[in-house]
Amino acid sequence: MKKIFLLLFLVFFVTKTWAQEYFPVNESIQNKNNNYTVFTNAVIYITPNQKIENGTLIVQNGKVVNVGNNIKIPKNAIVISLEGKIIYPSFIDIYTSFGIEKPKRNLTPGREDNIYDTKKTGYYWNESILSHLNGYETFKYDQPKAEEFLKAGFGVVGTHIHDGVAQGTGLLVALNNTDGKSQIISNKITNHFSFSRSALTNQAYPSSLMGSMALLRQMYFDLDWYKKGNSDTKDLSLEALAANEKLIQIFNSEDKLNSLRASKIAKEFSLNYILKGSGNEFERIEEIKNTNSRFIIPIYFPEAYDVSNPYLSNQIELADMRFWNQAPANPKVLSDNGIIFALTTDKLKKMEDFRINLLKSIKYGFDRTKALEALTTIPAAILGKSNEIGSLKTGSFANFVITSGEIFDEKTILYENWVQGNKYVINDINAKDIRGNYNLTIGNETLKWKIDGTVEAPKSEITTADNKKLKNTFSVSKNWISLLIKSNDTIKSNFTRLTGLVENTNTLSGKGELYNGTQVNWTAVKTSPFVAVKDTVKPEKPNPIMPTTFPNIAFGNSQKLIPQTLLFKNATVWTNEKDGILTQTDVLIKNGKIVSIGKNLSDASATIIDAKGKHLTSGIIDEHSHIAISKGVNESGHNSTAEVTIEDVVNSEDINIYRDLAGGVTISQLLHGSANPIGGRSAIVKWKWGLSPDEMLYKNQPKFIKFALGENVKQSNWGIVNPTRYPQTRMGVEQVFTDYFQRAKEYDESWKKFNANPKKEKVPRVDLELQTLAEILNKKRFITCHSYVESEILMLMNVADKFNFNVNTFTHILEGYKVADKMKEHGVGASTFSDWWAYKFEVNDAIPFNGPIMHNEGLVVAYNSDDAEMSRRLNQEAAKAVKYGNISEEEAWKFVTLNPAKLLHIDDKVGSIKIGKDADVVLWSDNPLSVYAKAEKTIIDGVVYFDIEKELEKQEAITKERNLLIGQMLQEKNKGMSTQEPTKKEKKEYHCDTLEQY
Template sequence: MKKNILLLLFGLFLTKTFAQDYFPVNESVHNKNNNYTAFINASIYVTPTQKIEKGTFLIQDGKVIAVGNNVKIPKNAITINLEGKTIYPSFIDIYTSFGIEKPRKNLTPGREELSYDTKKTGHYWNESILSELNGYETFKYDQPKAEELLKAGFGVVGTHIHDGVAQGTGLLVALNNTDGKNQIISNKITNHFSFNRSALTNQAYPSSLMGSMALLRQMYFDLDWYKKGNSDTKDLSLEALNANEKLIQIFASEDKLNSLRASKIAKEFGLNYILKGSGNEFERIEEIKNTNSKFIIPINFPEAYDVSNPYLSNQIELADMRFWNQAPTNLKVLSDNGILFALTTDKLKKTEDFRTNLLKAIKYGFDKTKALEALTTVPAVLLGKSNEIGSLKTGSFANFIITSGEIFDEKTILYENWVQGNKYVINDVNLKDIRGNYNLTIGNETLKWKIDGTAEAPKSEIITSDAKKVKNTFSVSKNWISLLIKSNDTIKSNFSRLTGFVENTNNFFGKAELYNGNQVNWTAVKTATFVAVKDTVKPEKPNPIIPTTFPNVAFGNTEKLTAQTLLFKNATVWTNEKDGILTEADVLIKNGKIVSIGKNLTDASATIIDAKGKHLTSGIIDEHSHIAISKGVNEIGHNSTAEVTIEDVVNSEDINIYRDLAGGVTISQLLHGSANPIGGRSAIVKWKWGQSPDEMLYKNQPKFIKFALGENVKQSNWGNINPTRFPQTRMGVEQVFTDYFQRAREYDESWKKFNTNPKKEKAPRVDLELQTLAEILNKKRFITCHSYVESEILMLMNVADKFNFNVNTFTHILEGYKVADKMKEHGVGASTFSDWWAYKFEVNDAIPFNGPIMHNEGLVVAYNSDDAEMSRRLNQEAAKAVKYGNIPEEEAWKFVTLNPAKLLHIDDKVGSIKVGKDADLVLWSDNPLSVYAKAEKTIIEGVVYYDIEKDLEKQEAITRERNQLIGQMLQEKNKGMSTQDPTKKEKKEYHCDTLEQY
């Protein structure tokens, strides 16, 4: 008995002492062990591709001293036998917020609380540029979070403040829970950026994605100017950017299209961003590959939707269902395309999900060696720290994981994670496997005891001599057994408590305290060895993967489309040229161009299209559209935002593109909204469905910018608040134009003076806003102006005359009929609505005869949509010119084709059917001005982007795909997997006056 008690006490003492190693200790009273530690007989992965069998791994003072098969072990070394075990380098996550408090977002301010200038002195003018911040200054080691990461296999993390456009520097931290002095490996190692405004500022700018991009560009221009000594004042933000230029630059793009946007900025300024992606890179893998960027990739795969309710499941977009199915393939696709990337735990709900998701990605084809590289050598290379972390080479930190076997095997156990030579226990590596059958003798009573389950989590079954099961609770910790037996079912409190230590798995013993208080000895003698039941269940196959389309949404193309040689036979051709409307005519298109128009045309290489009884026209051109724009149509942060451009934020995934094609629209001008007098630059796009945003941009497009007049810019419609931004009145709007053009004139003159004599003159600061306005003064950029009231229309033409330029287009222009003669004299065109009126006060005088009256005055008149729904039926809008103004059909059709092409200065390439022009054509089932006409084919540069017959096939394919995905998701739920509730995504359709904060 004394022996057992002493053994029990000694075991408890060992357990207590052993546990203390996992908590911070006071160095003044702790003697650090400087001895060598040698791990022998292990399989050792020095790197993901260098493996040593039956090797020796020697460490001292937190560093790797030697590794190999012939390592000489010093006499004073502690030797640990790891036969049957494997050693791997600990993982590295270079993108976390570990130990840094999350910035607390301000409550969404009323716009009366927005500020338009900064109150900070000595810093950059915009409070989302926080480059002067250093993560290490606010860092506080987070032990609970460290333990989560250690259990997942991580030994080192990069961390920084996740706030702002320029976020400051990050540090590199060892997850060393024992030695607080050595936790920070590097105070400054990374410099961080994003497209997100700071959560801690009420400064209005930037309020949009395009605003954030413009801010970044201006910041880099300012940095270059500042570095050259041109500033008379010190700017701490620019000083920090300059000082940190040689650090690793990490950009949190958080989306595939944003990755393309960030890489564009990097290319412009000669930068080398590592892009922190989002997991959807596979959807644009060709463009992602062409960025030549390195990536940090999260693996926060979405859960399946709960589709058991058919009504609710109908609300889920196909793209979201498809992404659930395809997301686990992202790592394989990136790897197969030779893209270098590291992995991160960022965006995971729980750190423990990291291993689960990674194993899922491996099941979907991601190579195991590549997976290990993405967690070890790759992040080390990205950080320039390969000599210290990421491998077990001599001289590296002793950061390693001890496992039961191959690390990416589902059954492998992670035992220990050593960081800088300090051990963190995940599971007991010395745990004895006590599974088997035993005779359990407690005092004078013998029972049958069966222990199965797993070695780490064994299960207990006890049967009496008369074959009755005995209720029991069983646990093993550090080879100490605790067993609670229900001794009598009739008396609830009758329990016997057994404890003991396992030295020999064939025969172990301990002390029992019976329910009546008596103490007796107990023994367990093995009668049969545990035999694992052979797993006959076949490994579960991954869900069949839905093929990626271009774009990867409903109605996407199964492959990228190419130009065809097409011959339209016997069509009614609306040429929009002097030939007028041709009947029974043929049109041949080849290499994206119209090559021949006539009768009886032939071409052996052409696909023949029988167009008898059908109408062939040039594609519709929408001069004023707001579809396919990402994260804000208005940059509301300033009264002039000439520095922003819609070209930065074209959203090639918007389903409205496909809908426009179905309505015969081939080209649109995407305009900034009308929240400010001087808005942003526009983008002229061809709706090449399936192509990237840059491929949609009209090549060598003329430069345009959006101006605005009226209620919106003076904030009449901004809600029941007290706006603080200038201007508040119509006369204030005029003053904005005058002030900014005067500044632009002075800016332009300063550059001309400098360029004439750069050696004597001080270099002006590049100002993207004034640079753009100077282009207007130099007649290199055209104005499209949102307008309604005649007095304001006249006002802007007077301002233009004062500064010697012309307004190109008045859009909306619903009182244009009142001043058509003055517009003709000024030389401005009109892009209007056919019959919109009375939807706000300043359009009370609108009439449906407006367009025809301006046309008859000799103005170039177009009808535009300014609306996602109207843009799909602009052919019918053109017909209203016939209805209201008796405009000839051929001229009315030009309102949506040739005339907007003229307004956009692209009529030399598009807008009519003429040999040599782009093959942007639409085949209609009927007269295109008829309400019964349908666009049967919409062609851009010889590529058929919409085909009414293929559209029906796509609809059927979508139904089949949804049913397939619903079936897969139902299986997930039936297997007990976590699911998410179906939610309907409300997509905001942008209009001129849409206000939101990105």
């Protein structure tokens, strides 16, 4: 009996399906006929900006053959009426890893496994350059994942291997869920890059963001040289780069500042990167706009924090709370600024969040048409595939979604997603509305049956005559009802199973089986129609967006600051010039410069600042700092990394900048660490709080590089089991310098020889490392050298003498007092600590009289911080020269102002209060050498970047904003939304010896 019932069910089901459904589309049938499928009476979006009412779409062999109004329907056509439905082009996500397995690191992590030279032959020298890889070679169609994309409305995805700095090529895949070759639209369409080293290599280099940037530059220089036939050996990685130059170049920046960095490299080499962003672009929208780049933007938003515990919530930074609030507005901000971008599902925890987040961004003002463009025509245009995907123009692939209404309405249902003419059912488009109240008769028993919910997902409630609710499980698929009723809670197996096909929505019927196996018929007669409960709840307004500040963290400015005309009246002025310290003196600042110094000055346009009883000085200059550096202060992968530069990785968002300003610091030299004998190039910055990294760089700055001696460079204190990198001894350090300068000398000579006779000489390979060292030999770059022990100090001066250049500055130099006479003879300056000693073995001989002794010997001496905390009180460090060496107050103050300016070769512009110099000044409440002195105003180029009075206002505003955001997050939790636990972010503060892997 059961077998007969099943057979009848299948026959009935197939018959009804054939009668109601469209012509079944699959690869075998599609390849054997040229029938047309015609969709009529629909609203059709041919493009986001081209809509037709009551339109007709004709599809044949997976492509659109015609679309429009009043179109003649071919004879051999299957016609599907879609009255009341809307057709949209399917979405495109061009940044995924679909069908490509995530690279897995099989090596034991840890620096003890580091290698410094690749063992691979025939490829590029660095194993993070994986340009020879092709995504299609490892691609395997992932049907379960494809169905996730299809349910979200996507028809095409771009995919590639997410590993390495140069990641190889990506392919374009149609999600048509067949086994046919048509799935791969293009096996090579994109070429991918990032700043992240490969997860599959133990090659030590690069270990930092600046190392990755230098590697990219060197790669492009090598590519150009290689393409011109200058190499004697074949390099498969460079061959691939050359072959794939015309592909779409996509760069995964993953941060707003990294987007600026990638754009910088693109401009250097005349590249056109499509930048894969991170969602925080709104925080630097002006700079992002100025890149003139197109973007791929994730529609990922963080969850609210659970702030119900006030003690835990205190550890959440305002920047993170603010980003939660502001992130949903990122697409609107990008769109309003005319930035062209596509959207991606990348970074989402689950695909269902895509639609939720997209609708959220629309609530926050993102235009619906722009949203549709970002998912269709824009990604198609980026890929150069506008004639095939992204629209429903004649000739394009038949990739479209059928919906119940406007695609970005919350209540809209996605019914079907057709890809290359293959149908994927998301929700049954032919589902009948069976909602209502029924009398359900099963055999001789009658029950009350209420069906509500939605047409696509109805809900069931069954009660007995005495109003007892019965547990039941109910579903409808392709108009077949399946109902499971548990009528007796005392008997575990007491289930009644019913099934039936919906033919008449007023009377439902079918067959069933009681728990004891008895076969029964059932009927359900509608007693009253379904009445939808009118939604009286007003649409919830999104949370007010907090205003963006510059930078977008605590203590950021509400707007970018501008220079002012300022007149300080009756100040005690520490000029650092021959005039010495002037009392009751006025100083006028205008157009970013010091324009007048004297008594009884006036200017009608100036803001008057009463400085009576206060002290005005030039800004403090920190010769040796490591704050505001992104993703690694050391590029420790090689013993020489002269090719890297801190200028690439200035972090304008570091709160330590603001703290330095509060301590009167206006300029710092950001130095590479001391992990290697020859480190990276430095950056001299003015702390223009709120501006971009490039705007902070000192204009036309002298060129510097960091060298290092001692324990760090020979790995004696790296804390690893088996240090392997050369050098391992102090004499090895000397040999590194000798070898590299000899190579740089030969490199420089080869270029000079070529430039003198380019027609006869072979063009040398550009080597950024040797090029930098050659600048030292040519006296175009200065050395700041980390140093402690007198023997090594003498050693480096001897090496410099051998190659005919001077060391500019010995920094730390805690045994400088032993060799001050030799240093003066060599012409080197000293940047030291006031009184640090005994923190490691090579510092045991340090004394607090070191600075004064060198000063008295006639050296230019500065005190530096090398530390984020110390840099905020360098004024007090200068006072220690008075305490320990009886240095005059005026000369001691120069240790942190004019003297570091001299060491940095910028004393013609800064370091003293002199007419014509930059208006970098600080107003102190007391003698600046006093522990009681506070910086009341810190001014750079005439702009007040710190004002102690406004500081109090900022603190009050921060408290108010935190409370508002906490209230919003509590509302999220009360509404049942997902939240995340508060976590304290441990921010690493860099020192010379800080090692990490980016």
